[in-house]
Amino acid sequence: MNRRTLVHMLFPVTIGVVLVAIWQYLVVAFKVPAYIVPSPWATLKTLVSNWSVLGHATLFTLEITLLSLLVATVLGVIIAFIFVQNRMIETAFFPYVVLLQVTPIVAIAPLIIIWINNTVVALTICSTLVAIFPIISNMTLGLRSVSPGLSAYFKLQNASRLQLLLRLRVPSALPNFFAALRIASGLSLIGAVVAEFVAGTGGSNTGLAYQILQAGYQLNIPLMFAALVLISAIGIGLFALMTLLSKLVIGRWHETEQEHRQ
Amino acid sequence: MKSPAIHVKDLGLRFGEHVVFDKVSFTLPAGKWVSLLGASGVGKTSLIRILAGLMPPTSGTITTSDGKPIAGRLAWMGQKDLLYPWLTIRNNIALSARLTGRRSDHQRVDALLSQVGLEGYGDQRPAALSGGMRQRAALARTLYDDKPIVMMDEPFSALDTITRTRIQALAAELLHDRTVLLVTHDPMEACRLSHQLLVLASASGGIDDSHVLEGAPPRAPNDHYLLHSQAQLLQQLVRANA
Numbered sequence: 001m002n003r004r005t006l007v008h009m010l011f012p013v014t015i016g017v018v019l020v021a022i023w024q025y026l027v028v029a030f031k032v033p034a035y036i037v038p039s040p041w042a043t044l045k046t047l048v049s050n051w052s053v054l055g056h057a058t059l060f061t062l063e064i065t066l067l068s069l070l071v072a073t074v075l076g077v078i079i080a081f082i083f084v085q086n087r088m089i090e091t092a093f094f095p096y097v098v099l100l101q102v103t104p105i106v107a108i109a110p111l112i113i114i115w116i117n118n119t120v121v122a123l124t125i126c127s128t129l130v131a132i133f134p135i136i137s138n139m140t141l142g143l144r145s146v147s148p149g150l151s152a153y154f155k156l157q158n159a160s161r162l163q164l165l166l167r168l169r170v171p172s173a174l175p176n177f178f179a180a181l182r183i184a185s186g187l188s189l190i191g192a193v194v195a196e197f198v199a200g201t202g203g204s205n206t207g208l209a210y211q212i213l214q215a216g217y218q219l220n221i222p223l224m225f226a227a228l229v230l231i232s233a234i235g236i237g238l239f240a241l242m243t244l245l246s247k248l249v250i251g252r253w254h255e256t257e258q259e260h261r262q
Numbered sequence: 263m264k265s266p267a268i269h270v271k272d273l274g275l276r277f278g279e280h281v282v283f284d285k286v287s288f289t290l291p292a293g294k295w296v297s298l299l300g301a302s303g304v305g306k307t308s309l310i311r312i313l314a315g316l317m318p319p320t321s322g323t324i325t326t327s328d329g330k331p332i333a334g335r336l337a338w339m340g341q342k343d344l345l346y347p348w349l350t351i352r353n354n355i356a357l358s359a360r361l362t363g364r365r366s367d368h369q370r371v372d373a374l375l376s377q378v379g380l381e382g383y384g385d386q387r388p389a390a391l392s393g394g395m396r397q398r399a400a401l402a403r404t405l406y407d408d409k410p411i412v413m414m415d416e417p418f419s420a421l422d423t424i425t426r427t428r429i430q431a432l433a434a435e436l437l438h439d440r441t442v443l444l445v446t447h448d449p450m451e452a453c454r455l456s457h458q459l460l461v462l463a464s465a466s467g468g469i470d471d472s473h474v475l476e477g478a479p480p481r482a483p484n485d486h487y488l489l490h491s492q493a494q495l496l497q498q499l500v501r502a503n504a
Binding site for chain 2: 149150152153154155156157158159163167168171174250252253254
């Protein structure tokens, strides 16, 4: 592990440890009851003792998040490909893509949940609707933002439309794509959690949002915090995964990944 | 390789009411090196892009002495964004082979890398190279393309003096039988490498193609004739800008 990586890990971890220590100290020092704010230690104990329920819920939320991220990525990229083929298509359809972005998911989730019987499918659709916009928007921008200098050479070589797409537009769009993926990974998690809240379904298909709802009804605040910790952990894990993926694919050539060489 | 002459007649470019240049006529002689100079903003880059077929003119015609089109016979080296950042230097140089479905000639790529002083950098990405090294890699690609017509837009601007002098000599040697158009801001470079100079003036001034240089390029930097031509060129540039 080089010094830069160490610093990148050490700094946030140190800040995290310090904040948790302050939190623990304040709760103990001021004798804050657990039903108002539980201490980190109480939260951890609750997390461990309820792991069978929370672990299952985590897997369910993670499943919805990953499914919707996958669907949003595939659909978003396909839509962006279609958009860059023709300006008219983009002009005609882009306002409807913006509509997806500006419509609050809590407003349309109940409809989707009523229309679709299968909970997993309904939640995945809701979450996909939240996550897809940055993929379409960034990918379209990336596919269009080919440097004139680079496209001139392809033009002079009489490159085909397919060569232009695969050898020039797609690699040029990769930095935008990975930036979108980082945003979409967070949004798909938010979408999954919000959709679960709206659905409020019980039974075996329950995720972390349902656990938070239940804990709230029972005033079991430590359990609520434990579920929140797990949601945050999923979010941070996904972001780190997308960053790693971006580093692996474009790290060797894209300037944003080259800072350490300067 | 038979390089054609290129005849430009009454070429004009305007954007709405704004006239960039109008009724520009000149000839790029077959197998000769011609440099195009002029103040910033007079339309040098637009002119070379029109000749390369990268943008259409508003008016005028471009023909070749053999009647065949320029397209497909042209090697191009632009001003910036020369290399594809995701490809290695080796793959950048042999890109035309990949685009036309031919096998890339590794030996030739290695020879060119060595000629432009980039031995050992073939497997690096452009991000690992300095600006000057990237320009040299782009020059290697232009040479790899091996076309009878070569158009270059300020190709040596990012090089240090020593490397520039060396690369200019190399380019002059390797492109000696091609029809070359070079856009440059450097009077020394133009006089050192060219058979003829073109000075583009502002919209109404047209183009001055009267400056023909004797002898074969590349000329030695301390050549009296080169220094004399350079002084003459400076006067031309001042007149064009007046």
